[in-house]
Amino acid sequence: MANDTLSQQVLEYLSKKGYNRTEAMLRMESANQDVDGRPIPTRVEDSGGVKYGKAFDLLRHWIEENLEIYKPDLRRLLWPVFVYSFLDLVSDFYPHEARIFFSNFSEMFENEHEADLRGLQAIALPEHVGTNEIAKIYQTQRYRATLSQTAFFNLIQFLESKEKEGGAVIVGILQSRLNVVTVERTAEDQFSLAKLLERAKNKEDYPAEDEGIPGHNPGSANIDSSAGSAVLTKLKLGHVTLDAEARQDVLWDLEDEDKTNPPAVGQPSLVEAFEQRIKREESEDIPGRTELPPRPPPLARDVAMEIQRVKENRDRLKVSEKTGGVGPGMNVVMYTFHNTHDGITCLDFSGDYLLVAAGTDMHFIRVWSLDGTPLPGPAQANDQGSRPAASHRLIGHSGPVYAVSFAPATASSDKQQITKAKYLLSSSADKTVRLWSLDAWACLVVYKGHDGPVWDVTWGPFGHYFLTGSHDRTARLWSTDRVDYLRLFVGHDRDVDHVCFHPNSAYIFTGSCDKMVRMWLVTNGYPVRMFTGHTGNITALACSPSGKLLASADDVGTIILWDLAPGKLLKRMRGHGKGGIWSLTWSVESTVVVSGGADGTVRVWDVQIPNDASGQGKVVGEGGAGQKIDGAAQVANVSGPGGKKKAKEVMVTSDQISAFPTKKSPVYKVMFTQQNLVLAGGAYLP
Secondary structure, eight states: OHHHHHHHHHHHHHHHTTOTTHHHHHHHHHTTBOTTSOBOOOSGGGSTTHHHHHHHHHHHHHHHTSOTTTHHHHGGGHHHHHHHHHHHHHHTTOHHHHHHHHHHHGGGGHHHHHHHHHHHHTOOSHHHHHHOHHHHHHHHSOEEEEEEHHHHHHHHHHHHHTIIIIIHHHHHHHHHHEEEEEEOOOSSSTTSHHHHHHHHHHTOOOOOTTOBSSOOOTTOSOOOTTSOSOOOOOOOOOOOOOOHHHHHHHHHHHHHHHHHSOOOTTOOOHHHHHHHHHHHHHTSOOOOGGGSOOOOOOOHHHHHHHHHHHHHHHHSOOOOSOOTTTOOOOOEEEEEEOSOTTOEEEEEEOTTSSEEEEEETTSEEEEEETTOOOBOOOGGGSTTTTSOBSEEEEEOOSSOEEEEEEOOOOOOOSSSOTTSOOEEEEEETTSEEEEEETTTTEEEEEEEOOSSOEEEEEEOTTSSEEEEEETTSEEEEEETTOSSOSEEEEOOSSOEEEEEEOTTSSEEEEEETTSEEEEEETTTOOEEEEEEOOSSOEEEEEEOTTSSEEEEEETTSEEEEEETTTTEEEEEEEOOOTTOEEEEEEOTTSSEEEEEETTSEEEEEESSSOOOSOOOOBOOSBOTTSOBOOSSSEEOOOBOGGGOBOSOOEEOOTTEEEEEEOSSOOEEEEEEOTTSOEEEEEEOOO
16 A cells, blocks of 8 residues: 555656656556566567467468468468578577477478478577578578569568567568569469469469579579579570481482382372471571580491381371370380389380380399390390390399480391390499490499489480489489590489480480479580479479470479470479379370379370360279279279278379379389380389
């Protein structure tokens, strides 16, 4: 009571002196203090480590309650805000709050960022932020995100209206850690009203081409986010023609062939087909000789291979018109390997369609003849003594074999078979690549240089050169006549898992588990394109025979088509189940893509039509677990006893032409022949 009386006397005294608002001011000041006189924080940003959790939760709830057309793009902000909030908590010495924040919100990103979450989970102290590889990537570069202007303005208005509840925290992260690019809505781009409504309808939540770390211009390898417009290196994607002497040799031989076997009525002659092809190639933008790796002078074998290609190209099953998702009828020959005990790791078919090679986890390679005929070779190479066998083992690696690749070859009509497959490359966990002779069935050269398992190896389109990708995050260019590598391609943040050549050999492509695909110039190792947009690890790459398109696939069942010249994403194709798409191949006309993967299906895709994820494909049989494989918008859940779900829904886009399911055989390899027949191979896993 004494304190109350004293306070009343003080207030009366101040009132007499003219201080009429003293009581109101004192009560206002004391309202934000505890009983001990310490200030009580009224803003989230003043509440210590818990501010990040409250701010993130505020942003998440606002996005989920927003209009459906804006949700897909606004959701793309949640991942970078989550990462930078977590790193700030650890850096500001809030380890307990950081663990709570990570456990509360990390689950929502597991499907798309599982690998990054594993890396971030190990961070507990400020010292870890400076040494953790994932943290260093995010700390040293801004995360680029693209939003439509309407969505961005709505976001800023909301954050400003909720400044005290956590909006100021999010604004601080957007300003200091992100590079948010706002774009105007036009009639044709990905932020048009029609595209936004379509994405909302299909519940698509994919990153934009130019999203992520590092921030870069769409389709460009330029990582300077302040560059403004896209700065693209001009590409020369045309086919390389034969030199004059070799071309004349081919013409003479084709003239003789036309005289011996005249073309059918209405069919062009071989000479006409060749001249039309040369005319078309010369009209394209062809790289000069200085822009290509040096090639040995053409041999009689090269001329014979070119002649065979002209024959097969003329007589092929043509797939040149727009298919509209209905046709054409594709022919697929499936080779299934039994009793492998899940030991086969890779497959490849030879270009003459006579051999198939399989790498195993038991450190050896086995080569079979596709028609079962005995393979010639030294007696000691046969498993059954001197008796000829239909397969040979190649032994030499000291670790699992991860990739095999036949040297370029073509079918041959003469008895000498000078165009048959003569060499095989293999890569292994023992960090080496081996070159094998298919005449002597022996190892000729061991190539060393990688500092880790070599995941992939592939021949160049003209032989002589080959390309490798490794756990050491590099790709390397080699030639068969040198034991040291010729060129080193460095730029990926993770393992280089897959590599392939452009048809003119002037460029190469690399795919990594950092979810990026990069395009490099062979002559100087300079990066010319970088493609981002995958939500999973890259599992397959294939460049179209036209040289203008690239197909890439990931382990979440998505195929993306890229237009190389502008460096743009054309479309996504979905239909495979999870587990990975392990192989891609193009038709001769570059109008159809065929894929095979872990779900045990071979799928045929229409390149030319856009997809809307609502079309009807072609049903071809049943899948391994008994579920229908079709082109409808969704594959229904498979229910087991008690109504429990055994499989998730799989969205199938309307550009799927057909699907060929196997019983229980994951498809390791698919390959189009020069006559547009599809070869596929896999191992039966009961």
